[in-house]
């Protein structure tokens with residue numbers, strides 16, 4: 001499953017960014033995902049929750065910000081939002097476009113809980 005490997009990548013990135021042990025628990029991981037990244041966010045959230053269930057990150061939530069697909073028309077210079085995967089300039093109908101955003105998949109921030117949890 002595609003989303004499982006993405007969730008594994010995210011988990012690795014988060015673990016690398018954590019302070020050394022004993023790190024406070026992770027409360028939330030913020031992601032930016034482009035509309036064109038081809039990620040099913042429900043499925044990604046599910047895979048992530050399964051992956052972290054036996055780690056010290058159990059209970060951490062994903063917060064996903066969706067990034068719209070923006071394109072620039074190379075013919076007339078118009079910047080516009082691509083909706084429903086219609087890759088044509090709304091002002092001149094050109095399909096000679098450069099995609100500016102919408103493919104990203106990025107871990108933006110890792111939020112840690114304020115207080116440390118005592119581990120016996």
Ligand SMILES: [Zn+2]
Pocket residue numbers: 073074075076077078089090091092093094
């Ligand atoms: Zn145009």
